[in-house]
Amino acid sequence: MNDFLAERVAAQSTSSFTEHLAAVRPELLPSNRVLPTDASHLAPHGTTVVAMSFAGGVVMAGDRRATMGNMIASRHIEKVFPADRYAVLGIAGTAGLAIDIVRLFQVELEHYEKIEGTLLSLEGKATRLGAMIRSNLGLALQGLAVVPLFAGFDLDEGVGRIFSYDVTGGRYEEPEHHSVGSGSVFARGALKKLWRPGLSEAQAVRVAVEALFDAADDDTATGGPDPLRQLWPVVYSVTRSGHRRAPEHELAEIAGDIFEQRSIAGREA
Amino acid sequence: MTQPFYVSPEQVMKDRADFARKGIARGRSVVVLSCGEGIALVAENPSPSLHKIGEIYDKIAFAAVGKYNEFESLRQAGVRYADVRGYSYDRVDVTGRGLASVYAQSLGAVFTAEQKPFEVELTVAEVGHDVGSDHLFRLTFDGSIADERRFVVMGGAAERVAEAVIDGWSAEASYREAIQLAARALREDRTETQLSLEVAVLDRNSETERGVRRAFRRITLDELNELLTGPI
Numbered sequence: 001m002n003d004f005l006a007e008r009v010a011a012q013s014t015s016s017f018t019e020h021l022a023a024v025r026p027e028l029l030p031s032n033r034v035l036p037t038d039a040s041h042l043a044p045h046g047t048t049v050v051a052m053s054f055a056g057g058v059v060m061a062g063d064r065r066a067t068m069g070n071m072i073a074s075r076h077i078e079k080v081f082p083a084d085r086y087a088v089l090g091i092a093g094t095a096g097l098a099i100d101i102v103r104l105f106q107v108e109l110e111h112y113e114k115i116e117g118t119l120l121s122l123e124g125k126a127t128r129l130g131a132m133i134r135s136n137l138g139l140a141l142q143g144l145a146v147v148p149l150f151a152g153f154d155l156d157e158g159v160g161r162i163f164s165y166d167v168t169g170g171r172y173e174e175p176e177h178h179s180v181g182s183g184s185v186f187a188r189g190a191l192k193k194l195w196r197p198g199l200s201e202a203q204a205v206r207v208a209v210e211a212l213f214d215a216a217d218d219d220t221a222t223g224g225p226d227p228l229r230q231l232w233p234v235v236y237s238v239t240r241s242g243h244r245r246a247p248e249h250e251l252a253e254i255a256g257d258i259f260e261q262r263s264i265a266g267r268e269a
Numbered sequence: 270m271t272q273p274f275y276v277s278p279e280q281v282m283k284d285r286a287d288f289a290r291k292g293i294a295r296g297r298s299v300v301v302l303s304c305g306e307g308i309a310l311v312a313e314n315p316s317p318s319l320h321k322i323g324e325i326y327d328k329i330a331f332a333a334v335g336k337y338n339e340f341e342s343l344r345q346a347g348v349r350y351a352d353v354r355g356y357s358y359d360r361v362d363v364t365g366r367g368l369a370s371v372y373a374q375s376l377g378a379v380f381t382a383e384q385k386p387f388e389v390e391l392t393v394a395e396v397g398h399d400v401g402s403d404h405l406f407r408l409t410f411d412g413s414i415a416d417e418r419r420f421v422v423m424g425g426a427a428e429r430v431a432e433a434v435i436d437g438w439s440a441e442a443s444y445r446e447a448i449q450l451a452a453r454a455l456r457e458d459r460t461e462t463q464l465s466l467e468v469a470v471l472d473r474n475s476e477t478e479r480g481v482r483r484a485f486r487r488i489t490l491d492e493l494n495e496l497l498t499g500p501i
Contacts, residue, residue, distance in 0.1 A: 012345075017352055028357055085481075107356050110483075114324050114348045 017111035018104065018132065030100040031135040038143045044073035046098055048215045048222040049080060049090030050187045051151045051162045052177035052195050054204035057239035058151040058160030061208035062090045063183070063216060064231050065223030075223060080234045082243045084109040087125055087152030088236045092181030094144040101132055101146055108132075122154040126163040126171055134169025149180045153238045160238060183215030183222035190214035201237050205246050208235055209254045225255035285386045289410035292388025296334040298424030298455055300434060301392045303403040304447035307473040307484065308394045311451035313459075314467040317490075322469045324485035326351040326363045328396050330471050334424040335389030335410075343372065343391065360482065365395030369406035369414055377412025386410050390423045396471035396484050400440040426457070433457045444470055445496050448488075452497060468493050 014020055018029070026032050044066040051060040062079035065072060073095070080090040081102045089105065091098035108128055112120050120128070129150050136146055150163040162174040177195050179187040190211040199207065209225070212233050216224030225232050232251035237244050297313040299321055310332045312321040323331045323344045331347055333340035350371055355363045372391060380386040387410050395404040405417040419438055422431040433454035442450070448468055455464060468488040475484040488496065 012349075017349075017356075020349055021353065021356070025353060025357065028353075103356065107352050111348065111352045114352075115345055117318075117320065117323075 015112045015115045016128070017108045018128070020111075021104075029135070030097055030104060030132075031139065033097075033139065041069060041143075043097075043144065044068045044077075044095040045221065046077060046079045046092055046095045046181070048179065048181035048183035048187055048212060048219065049092055049149050050177070050179040050184075050191060050208050050211045050215075051090065051149050051174075052191060052199075052204055052207065053160045053162060053175075054199040054201055054237075056160070057153055057201065057237055058088075058162060059201070059204040059208050059235065059237045060088045060090050060149065060151050061205075061212055061233045061235040063212050063223045063233050064226070065216075065221065066095050067221045070220075072223075075226065075229065075231060078234045080236050081106070082236060082245075083125065083150070083152070084113070084119070085242045086119070086155060086238060087122065087150065088238055088243055089129065089151070090149045090180070091146060092149075092184075093146040094139075097136065097139065097144055098146045098148075101136065101148070105129055105132060119155075121156065122152045122161060125152065126150055126173075129163075130165060130169040130171040132169075133165050133167065137168055140167040147180050149178060151238065153240055155240070158240070179211070179215075181222070183212075183219035186218045187211040187215040187222075201239070205235050205237065205250070206254050206257075209233055209251065210258055213255075213258055225251075225258075227252075227255070227259075285380060286411060289380075289386045289388050293335045293390050293410065293423075294425045296424050298422060298426055298430050299332045299334050299392070300420065300422050300430060300451040300454060301332050301394050301405055302420035302434065302438065302447050302451060303400045303405070303418075303440070304442040304444065305400070305440065305473075306444050306447075306470070308396045308403055308405075308471040309444055309447040309451060310392075310394065310469045310471075311448055311455065312467045313455050313464050315465045317465075317467075320467060322467055322487075323348075324469075324483070325368065325393070326355065327360055327482045328471065328484050329363070329365050329368060330394045330469065330485050332392045332394065332423070333389055335387070339387045340389040340391065343375070343387070343389065346375070347372065347393075365393050365404045365406060369393045369408060372408050373412045373414040375412075376408060376410060380411045392417075392421045392423060394421075394471060396473055398473070422454070429457055430454045445499060448493075448496050466493060468496075 046066050049062040060080050066074040066077040083089050145167045154161050164172050164174050164178050177191045194207045216222040235246040299312040301310050310322045314321050325331050325347045331344050351363045391408040393406040397403045405421050407415045407417050407421045437450040471484040
């Protein structure tokens with residue numbers, strides 16, 4: 001009886017929520033879904049997310065559009081989420097799975113913090129996210145890939161850091177800036193011209209919005225700023241004091257400014 | 270094989286209860302009290318890292334006295350229960366009442382079925398919009414559950430400490446007043462003048478004041494010294 005209890009206690013002594021869930025409720029894991037082959041046309045896709053470092057932290061921004069083939073599935077979707085106080089993640093790919101992975105990852109970090117009484121290191125968080133994406137590989141091969149972009153403030157080193165992933169869970173640290181999703185090639189081009197070392201937080205937020213503007217200009221799956229519906233990208237910045245979501249009025253002002261400057265120039269965008 | 274002596278079930282239960290009570294009575298006390306700003310959890314605890322107070326979920330905290338290994342495993346089980354429930358339904362579906370009844374069932378099952386009962390006493394605290402909607406569930410080693418109002422005191426000298434709390438308790442008290450009251454009450458029972466306290470709070474308005482759902486916040490040593498020495 002006691003041996004049995006001891007084994008049970010030892011078997012349960014994990015700080016990982018994902019491992020605990022895999023043991024007790026495996027059907028709740030995003031990766032344990034049964035779907036037909038090539039299901040990519042069945043679910044909406046989220047698109048462009050950009051991230052960049054600035055003096056004192058990182059900024060991440062995502063547009064608001066989800067598509068299904070040539071249709072707009074949603075104009076209001078949010079693709080950038082706080083993972084915990086000092087980290088954010090953005091998701092491109094199959095929207096439903098991506099949102100589940102975000103939810104799981106948020107609980108994973110909070111669970112670790114509550115069980116262990118301390119925050120996971122930024123590297124540790126990035127590794128856990130990689131493992132989660134790897135476990136989704138089967139679905140990725142059926143056309144339901146999820147590709148995250150992860151960024152956070154490293155409290156030990158005192159800098160903002162960015163990590164990108166591939167569908168196999170491969171994790172790569174990105175210096176300066178990075179972008180994922182269908183509009184990422186255009187956003188990346190914009191970032192290369194607009195980003196420079198030592199940007200302030202406000203400047204970085206503007207660069208992020210402008211990069212998404214350029215992505216939306218050339219990629220139909222990326223939504224640009226929408227003054228008609230008052231929809232702006234979701235922008236988070238992370239610094240030593242935690243994450244902050246840029247308020248709507250700030251983004252409206254930046255978007256208005258970009259429209260104005262580009263119309264004054266009177267050029268082909 | 271020799272036949273064991275017959276022992277009546279009443280005697281078995283009484284022995285187990287006495288055993289658990291003795292274990293708990295050796296422990297130092299914990300005070301959990303509702304106040305104007307939220308719920309304050311104050312424990313006498315010489316260790317800065319082996320906590321008696323912990324966060325379970327957004328609005329729910331846990332406090333315990335007794336054997337560390339036993340209440341720590343219960344705390345972790347509570348965090349797992351709450352996180353699985355919140356992940357599979359929604360965060361608002363995790364309630365203190367649900368958690369307390371799971372604890373009551375586990376403690377009750379261990380009390381009757383295992384070799385020895387848990388030598389612990391727990392409080393599950395859930396903060397609400399006002400003092401009237403706070404929930405303080407007190408759970409004892411045999412699985413009994415009580416829905417307390419205002420405050421809970423657990424541990425060796427619970428009665429004496431509770432008498433000291435009851436006179437000073439007020440629904441409008443700030444954290445400073447509540448924590449000073451709890452610290453004074455805990456000192457009733459001790460000869461040392463300087464107690465090592467572990468203090469945490471469940472903020473009533475964490476969303477509006479700190480912008481987070483998670484109401485639980487540990488009070489650091491510096492903050493605590495400021496709270497205890499400052500004027501009321």
